[in-house]
Amino acid sequence: MRRVCVFAGSSPGASSGYAGVAAALAKELAARGLALVYGGARVGLMGTLADAALAAGGHVTGVIPESLVALEVAHESLPDLRIVASMHERKQVMADLADAFVALPGGLGTLEELFEILTWAQLGMHAKPCGILNVDGYYDALLAFLDRAVADRLVTPGHRAMLLVETEPAALLDRFAGYTPPLVEKWLDREET
Numbered sequence: 001m002r003r004v005c006v007f008a009g010s011s012p013g014a015s016s017g018y019a020g021v022a023a024a025l026a027k028e029l030a031a032r033g034l035a036l037v038y039g040g041a042r043v044g045l046m047g048t049l050a051d052a053a054l055a056a057g058g059h060v061t062g063v064i065p066e067s068l069v070a071l072e073v074a075h076e077s078l079p080d081l082r083i084v085a086s087m088h089e090r091k092q093v094m095a096d097l098a099d100a101f102v103a104l105p106g107g108l109g110t111l112e113e114l115f116e117i118l119t120w121a122q123l124g125m126h127a128k129p130c131g132i133l134n135v136d137g138y139y140d141a142l143l144a145f146l147d148r149a150v151a152d153r154l155v156t157p158g159h160r161a162m163l164l165v166e167t168e169p170a171a172l173l174d175r176f177a178g179y180t181p182p183l184v185e186k187w188l189d190r191e192e193t
Contacts, residue, residue: 001176003061004029005037005098007113008045009106010073018045018105021135023052025102025169030058032173037097039090040064040082042075045104050075063093091116100129100176105138121181122159129179131164131172139165158182 012019022045029036036053039046040062053060054077061080065087068074074081084090091113095101103114118130132139143165149155161182166172 001034001099003035003037003098004100004102004173004176005094005117006049006102006104007106007110008038008049008104009110010039010041010044010046011107012044012048013105015105015136015138017136018138019048021133021169022049022104025049025104025133026052026058027056028169028173029053030056034173035059035061037061037063037094039094039109040075040078041068041073042077043073045106047075049104050078054078061097063090063097065090095120095126098128100179101131102172103132103139105133105135111142118163121162127181129164129176129181130162131166131176133169133172134165134167 006025008022026036026049030053036049036058038049041047041064042050050060050062060078061082062075062078063082063084064074065084069083082093084093095117101117103110114132120126121128121130134140146155146160146163150157150160164172164175166175
């Protein structure tokens with residue numbers, strides 16, 4: 001593992017714990033010699049993450065679509081800022097660069113990025129670890145929803161287990177280091193489809 005992609009909010013959020021964990025993750029990545037790949041913004045948790053990584057001597061690659069550069073949210077102090085044509089291209093470039101994926105607290109964009117990359121893992125399009133840092137219980141309701149999807153036989157237990165969950169950056173990165181993707185059949189009841 002050389003590079004970790006982090007999905008995070010473009011807002012700071014209501015809890016000061018969110019920014020604290022974003023900074024702690026950035027410092028942990030730098031301490032382990034892992035480069036950060038993220039959405040390229042200078043605002044919100046994304047900005048906190050990038051600034052903390054740079055301050056810790058880490059390498060940071062930002063990937064941002066032209067439309068967001070025009071809104072003046074690009075982190076122009078990055079040594080590696082890649083400007084792409086669309087949100088779709090942004091996600092593909094980040095996925096190609098990264099060896100693992102982490103979601104910090106965030107809104108709709110963070111959730112969309114997380115679930116797309118997790119879906120790609122489910123479909124066997126990559127075998128990279130995916131996880132969330134569940135800061136202050138932010139993702140508790142989402143995790144309960146996923147457990148309900150398993151109980152209702154819409155998600156396999158193996159696919160649910162692909163999403164690693166921790167509250168501390170070091171613990172999540174340790175789990176990433178030993179990650180082996182499960183071999184799981186995509187369909188629960190294929191004969192019924």
